[in-house]
Amino acid sequence: MSSHREAPQISKDPVADSTDLYAFVSPDNPETVTIIANYIPLQPPASGPNFYEFGDDVLYAINIDNNGDGIADISYLFRFTTEIGNVNTFLYNTGPIQSITDSHFNRRQTYSVTKYERGLPKVWSGIPCPPCNIGPLSTPNYGNLAGAAITTLSSGELVFAGQRAEGFYVDLGAIFDLGDLRPFEQLHNTFGLNVPELAKPAPGLNATKSVNVHTIALQIPKTALTSDGSNPTVVGARSSSIGVWTTASRQAVRMVAANRGAGEDTGPWVQVSRLANPLVNEVLIPMGLKDYWNSVDPSGDKQFAIHYARPELGDLLPVLYPSAFPNLNALNGRGTARADLEAILLTGIPAGIIPGFQNYLGPTQADTLKLNMAVAPSSSPNNLGLLGGDLAGFPNGRRVFDDVVTIELRAIAGVTYALVDKSYTPDQAAGEVTDGLTSSATDTTAMGTANYLSRFPYLGTPYAGFDIPSDDSPAMASTY
Amino acid sequence: MTGLSRRGFLGKGSLSVAAAGLLATAPAGAISALLGSASEAPAVEEETANLADLGSGLDGSVVAHIRDIGSGEISVFTGEREVVIRDPAIAARLLRAVR
Numbered sequence: 014m015s016s017h018r019e020a021p022q023i024s025k026d027p028v029a030d031s032t033d034l035y036a037f038v039s040p041d042n043p044e045t046v047t048i049i050a051n052y053i054p055l056q057p058p059a060s061g062p063n064f065y066e067f068g069d070d071v072l073y074a075i076n077i078d079n080n081g082d083g084i085a086d087i088s089y090l091f092r093f094t095t096e097i098g099n100v101n102t103f104l105y106n107t108g109p110i111q112s113i114t115d116s117h118f119n120r121r122q123t124y125s126v127t128k129y130e131r132g133l134p135k136v137w138s139g140i141p142c143p144p145c146n147i148g149p150l151s152t153p154n155y156g157n158l159a160g161a162a163i164t165t166l167s168s169g170e171l172v173f174a175g176q177r178a179e180g181f182y183v184d185l186g187a188i189f190d191l192g193d194l195r196p197f198e199q200l201h202n203t204f205g206l207n208v209p210e211l212a213k214p215a216p217g218l219n220a221t222k223s224v225n226v227h228t229i230a231l232q233i234p235k236t237a238l239t240s241d242g243s244n245p246t247v248v249g250a251r252s253s254s255i256g257v258w259t260t261a262s263r264q265a266v267r268m269v270a271a272n273r274g275a276g277e278d279t280g281p282w283v284q285v286s287r288l289a290n291p292l293v294n295e296v297l298i299p300m301g302l303k304d305y306w307n308s309v310d311p312s313g314d315k316q317f318a319i320h321y322a323r324p325e326l327g328d329l330l331p332v333l334y335p336s337a338f339p340n341l342n343a344l345n346g347r348g349t350a351r352a353d354l355e356a357i358l359l360t361g362i363p364a365g366i367i368p369g370f371q372n373y374l375g376p377t378q379a380d381t382l383k384l385n386m387a388v389a390p391s392s393s394p395n396n397l398g399l400l401g402g403d404l405a406g407f408p409n410g411r412r413v414f415d416d417v418v419t420i421e422l423r424a425i426a427g428v429t430y431a432l433v434d435k436s437y438t439p440d441q442a443a444g445e446v447t448d449g450l451t452s453s454a455t456d457t458t459a460m461g462t463a464n465y466l467s468r469f470p471y472l473g474t475p476y477a478g479f480d481i482p483s484d485d486s487p488a489m490a491s492t493y
Numbered sequence: 494m495t496g497l498s499r500r501g502f503l504g505k506g507s508l509s510v511a512a513a514g515l516l517a518t519a520p521a522g523a524i525s526a527l528l529g530s531a532s533e534a535p536a537v538e539e540e541t542a543n544l545a546d547l548g549s550g551l552d553g554s555v556v557a558h559i560r561d562i563g564s565g566e567i568s569v570f571t572g573e574r575e576v577v578i579r580d581p582a583i584a585a586r587l588l589r590a591v592r
Contacts, residue, residue: 266556266570279554280570 015181015291015417017054017221020303023286027053028068029261031288032226033181036257036382036410039232040390041468045171046238049230049413049470050075050259050288056176056225059478064105064145065176066122067093067227071261072282075231078256079240081361083312083379086240090127091174091229093142095120106144106151113141113161124174126166140164143175146225148479155474163469171232176225177472180413180465181291184448185220188418192326192333196449197442200334217449223476229259230470235386245386249364254372256361256381257410258289258311284308289382290358290408291417297324297358311379314359318378321358322350327425330446337442341427344437353429357408362399366432370404384410394457400428401454413471414457419447559584 017032018024035049052073056065067073072092076085098119099107108117125138143162146155163173187193193201195215203211236244238255245253265280286307288294297320298306306317331342356362356373361383364371372385391405396416398406400423407415423429426443458464464473556570565581 264573265575266558268554268556277554279556279572281573281575 016288019295022304029071029286031259031286034259034288036384037412038390045232047232051226051228053227058476069093069095070278074260076258081375083377088129093122093124095122110144110152137166145176146475146477148477169234173230173470176475177228178475179221179224179226180472182219182450183418184217225475232469248387253387254385256374256383258381260284261286289380292421311381314380315378321354338440340440352433372409395454397454413465416451422446
């Protein structure tokens with residue numbers, strides 16, 4: 014998955030496990046950028062009596078680098094506080110939650126936001142989270158509850174923290190069954206096994222359908238993100254691009270005391286999770302480095318550059334599909350560093366590679382999600398982003414509907430190498446490979462996802478526990 | 494890396510830290526400045542002060558982690574801070590307590 018349970022240690026700590034990061038110019042408010050960081054993966058909607066919530070013991074952060082050194086110039090820190098109205102009931106809610114301040118909302122969270130910029134902290138506290146989406150009796154008018162939790166900070170940002178429908182989609186079962194992509198399974202080498210059901214192509218299956226996540230979302234004026242406070246309007250200007258990532262940290266020491274029923278944390282904060290570009294720690298970073306990668310700042314990513322430049326998956330594709338990737342196989346055989354992937358994932362794409370576009374932040378190799386804020390939102394988006402000729406999509410930032418699995422599969426398969434080596438001809442399969450979850454490049458709903466919203470916070474209404482959807486139907490219609 | 498046998502933890506309850514949380518104590522700058530910070534402290538002399546006085550104003554536990562027996566390096570965690578001391582005598586006393 015994008016970054017769900019992507020490393021051995023963090024897979025056992027879901028409250029601190031970042032799952033997806035999005036950054037895009039807000040289509041309905043293009044003077045702003047929306048950044049979304051998701052945590053707590055794969056939540057089944059019916060999760061009572063203890064519904065999902067952020068960790069009071071976790072420090073969540075959204076970081077922005079606007080000068081290309083891989084170090085945060087602006088950080089938003091989030092700390093959560095859980096309050097229980099009545100500890101003598103087992104109920105999350107003691108009646109219908111009609112409003113976000115309803116006394117029936119028995120276990121509620123609030124949070125503080127601390128913005129660090131140029132060494133100066135600004136703090137906002139007591140911001141409410143909505144409840145989880147339980148069902149028609151407990152959380153009627155869920156859209157109103159979620160909408161009431163959208164808060165405007167005094168410095169102009171919109172902020173939201175709470176449950177949303179998972180927006181990421183991937184055929185996880187196929188990918189990790191030895192790369193058996195269903196639309197191409199008839200071409201798989203199958204390791205010599207006779208598996209009749211793999212004899213013909215099949216559509217993908219979305220492993221993340223009908224589940225929820227917990228979202229931290231910000232909508233920030235562009236002028237608050239540039240290094241000089243200017244409004245980014247020139248695509249070719251270095252100052253128009255930013256790098257974004259999210260982190261979660263825990264305190265260094267946890268004590269679990271007998272007969273107390275709760276732990277106690279102490280000591281400085283230690284980073285245990287980070288995420289920028291999707292799927293990097295998932296499939297590029299080797300097992301033995303995954304949790305270490307999570308602990309490192311982007312400014313230290315040079316040490317991992319070999320795994321971006323020579324991805325193991327790039328070597329595997331010609332092995333798994335022996336007839337499909339001869340040119341990639343030859344490229345791999347030459348031991349060529351993948352300058353295309355290094356640019357996309359580490360430095361940003363320099364000018365001169367894609368006509369009229371760049372999101373280069375500088376030579377520092379730092380895995381941050383690069384967004385050129387001067388690129389206007391697309392009026393007819395293509396879920397393949399840059400590969401589909403849509404400069405407003407991944408890897409220029411990432412929108413909620415972008416088909417990042419297909420984009421990265423095709424990039425690793427060699428499609429983007431032709432951008433840096435004009436003599437290279439990508440294999441035909443490299444331009445077609447996919448896990449098969451979008452019907453076309455203009456499909457911005459994607460199989461098995463709840464409908465996205467056209468406005469903040471853009472991710473769909475969380476699935477309700479009462480409904481426990483068993484098909485691909487979207488959650489109940491709502492404005493939030 | 495020191496092995497488990499060379500590590501020791503000591504939890505001591507009812508001491509407290511000035512509850513200057515993250516927001517108040519964080520140094521200026523990016524989040525990286527907040528993470529993994531440890532300050533050095535001089536070796537501690539035999540403490541004869543009243544423990545209750547020392548604990549005044551603290552809130553929460555204090556945890557000592559013997560990082561290296563040979564040098565007597567001890568990390569002391571409290572609140573959102575880590576203070577590193579090097580005191581073989583204290584390390585020895587702690588180790589004797591768990592023998």
